[in-house]
Amino acid sequence: MPELRQEPITKNWVIIATERSKRPSDFSVKKEKRKGGTCPFCKGNEGKTPPEIMAYREKGTKPDTPGWWVRVVPNLFPALAKTGAGETHEQNFYLTKPGAGAHEVLIESPEHDASLETHSQQHVREIFHAWRDRYQALINEEPIQYIQIFKNEGSIAGASLEHPHSQLIATPLIPPVVDEELKGAQEHYQEHGNCIYCEMIKHELGVGRRIVAKNDHFLAFCPFASRFPFETWIIPQQHQAGFDSINDQQLHSLSIIVQEVTQKIRGSLNQPPYNMVLHSAPKGHSHAADYHWHLEILPRLTIVAGFEWGTGIIINPTPPESAAEYLREVNTNLVEEKERLSWQQVH
Amino acid sequence: MPELRQEPITKNWVIIATERSKRPSDFSVKKEKRKGGTCPFCKGNEGKTPPEIMAYREKGTKPDTPGWWVRVVPNLFPALAKTGAGETHEQNFYLTKPGAGAHEVLIESPEHDASLETHSQQHVREIFHAWRDRYQALINEEPIQYIQIFKNEGSIAGASLEHPHSQLIATPLIPPVVDEELKGAQEHYQEHGNCIYCEMIKHELGVGRRIVAKNDHFLAFCPFASRFPFETWIIPQQHQAGFDSINDQQLHSLSIIVQEVTQKIRGSLNQPPYNMVLHSAPKGHSHAADYHWHLEILPRLTIVAGFEWGTGIIINPTPPESAAEYLREVNTNLVEEKERLSWQQVH
Incomplete structure (x- = not known):
């Protein structure tokens, strides 16, 4: 029998559709051919991008x-532009706002064929270091209210260029998804006096069934109301509202666990396309007691279709408990032994 | 400069990203090959589906x-099952609900290669007749609270079988998207004393720029805050909250305008995949003064990626004014002359 599950923060529902359940080998992923050459993100082609905003370089x-080795440039086709004020105005019946903010591309490597799974661990840390640098540089600028950093891997997941990169879009308003999370977390805080994410971490560590990996600072788990097969959240175990507050030790831990989780997902599921999405506190909430930043990895093995667009309820054929059990058991040779989670620790 | 636009009912935002703007010919659509033969929805293969719930037959x-000619069967892999009660219960920290409701497939034709664009107009009416029949049959059943009817066309839009069909999923709760619409519409009603959708129709008829087509009973337009290129809403011009209230004359008009719009979109944009999604009042609200059913046609020419999942803000490279102007001018030979909207009527 299918089960409806409620996401405890936003109160949204998903359907875990056991009747439609698929084994990992049932997901077909179309292989994409890598083609370099004229790629504007490759080393030697620096002139093909707008002038760099920042780079870690020799x-x-x-x-x-x-x-x-990591290079940040403006997006050539920005979804939000650097210029223009942020005033809302009524255009007859409707409200509009100038599309002001920022849209940057974080080129993760000079090498076209590199990936989060194959970088050195030090290199992964440099990528997240760049995330933090750009986040901190922009969060206090006007009219920016929120920083969305994300990574699309694979064309089905929205990557129009295959060279490894992530993106940053800074918005002049608090986006609806973040607003929903904030409201849900605030409500919980007012009622229970603690952070709902901290509560969830405690609960997941106690139950253990949905844990994928953990290390000194981070927990990786498949959320109870997963929308996607093998959806995995990576969250700091200690309370921290804004990604901009992450320290160097945490950055190190984060790079280890992100590499471990992407190795597990990409290595065992035929290199599926995925989105990696930062959820962080908006401007002014970086030290809030009731919000908790985290990273969501969303493998794109299913299709969001008419039912999902009409209802907002997402159908997921893979129970997160099965997904986590499967991912836990995938070996990732590149990860230091001591950082790995043993089965015993989970149970 | 990109523009942020607010959807007036749900208050969600979209980005109309003019910098990323594409002409209709810039959207590449992968052609899908039609293969019949072992299709369980084809005539002669009736034994391959669960026993039919209803059919229009000789x-x-x-x-x-x-x-x-139209046949309704249970979905073999239901997202929600016919059995089980609908009580919410807490599973430790989390809430769940048995996945009870209904999941039906409306097979739109015995012919594998048929489509909404090529059916006779009478046949299209029969399809919507079946939508109404199943809607009316299920809306008062327990534990059903909402009826979601939708159509996925093309594998990118989520169709796992290519034989023309729509689907009905009846949910035991009011889905979040519908809840948002209801709340927004109720707020507007309390403040202004009228239906916000009626207001929008009046406004769109006055402005004209976003109109795609209209006839006796319906208006087709690209909404101001379109999330997708060529997104088109079809809405009854007279106030009507629930789809179950549609009368025979309206069914006739609906079938004409849906065929016209799908012919325009599919015929001029290289047969793009699309979702067609009914938005209707939940149980008990069928005659509400503040809600207004409509049909949303969502061509899937862009990809919802990391930014959209993180923020809920969708980036649309095609301004709805350009989309509507383009679609208005597409000729659809199969549509009766008198039903067509002339350019003069729009301006």
Whole structure:
């Protein structure tokens, strides 16, 4: 029998449709061919992007030339522009706002064929270091209210260029999904006096069935109301509302667990497309007691179709308990032994 | 400069990203090959589906044999099952509800290669007749609270079988999207004393720029805060909250305008995949003064990716004004001349 499950923060529902259940091998993923050459993100092609905003590069090398390992440039086709004020105004019956904010591309490597799974661990840390740098640089700018960092991997997941990159879009308003999370978390805080995410972490550590991995600072688990097969959240175990507050030790831990989880998902499920999505506190809430930043990894093995658009209820054929059990058991050789979660620790 | 636009009912935002703007010819659609043969929805294969719930069929022909033109069967892999009570219960920290409701498939034709665009107009009316029949049959059943009818066309839009069909999923709760619409509409009603959808229709008829087509009973337009390129809403011009209240004359008009709009979209944009999604009042609200049923046609030419999942804000590269102008000018030869909207009427 299918089960409706409520996401405890936003109160949204998902359907865990056991009748439609699929084994990992049942998901077909179309292989995409890698093609380099004229890619504007490859080393040597720096002139094909707008001038760089920032880069981690070898001393003595010049901006917009080779010598970098992580490089940030404006998006050539920005969804939100750097110019313009943020005033809402009524256009007859409807409300509009100038599309002001920022849209940056974080080029994660000079190498076209690299990926989060195959980088050195140090290199992964450099990527998240760049995330933090850009987040901190933009969060206090006007008219920015929220920083959305995300990564689309694979064309089905929305990547129009295959060279490894993530993106940052800064919005002049608090987006509806974040607003829903904030309201749900505030309500919980007012009623129970604690952070609902901290409560969820405690609960998941106690139950253990949905844990994928954990290390010193982070927990990776398949949420109870997972919308996608193998959906995995990575969350700091200690309370922290804004991603901009992450310290260097945490950055190190984060890079280890993100690499471990992406290795598990990509290595065992035929390299599925996925979105990786940061959820963080909006401007002014970075130290809030009732919000808790986290990273959502959303493999795109199912299709959001008419039912989901009409209702907002997502049908997921894979129970998170099965997904987590499967992912826990995938070996990731590149991860240091001591950082790995043993089955015993989980139970 | 991109523009943020607010959807006036739910208050959600979209980004109309003019910098990313595409002409209709820029959208690439992968052609899908049609393959019949072993299709369980084809005539002659009636034994491959669960026993039919209802069919429009020639007199004297038996259930689950040929002779039908529209046929309704249970979904073999239901997202929600017919059995089980609907009580919510707490599973430790989390809330669940048995996945009870209904999941039916409305097979729209015995012919594998048929489509909404190529059916006779009478046949399209029969399809919507079946929608109404099943809607009316289920809306008062327990524990059903809402009826979601939808159609996925093309595998990118979620159709796992290509034989023309729509689906009905009856849910034991009011889904979040519907709840949002209801709340927004109620708020508007309390403040202004009228239906916000009626207000929008009046406004769109006055402005004209976003109109795609209209006839005696219906208006088709690209909404101001369109999430998708060429998104088109079809709405009864007279106030009507529940789809179950539609009368025969309206059914006739609906079938004409739906065929016209799908011909325009599919005929001029390289047969894009699309979702067609009914939005109707939940149980008990069928005659509400503050809600207004409508049909949303969502061509799937763009990809919902990390930014959208993180924020709930959808990026649309095609302004609805451009989409509507383009669709208005597409000729649809199969539509009766008198039903067509002339350019003069729009301006």
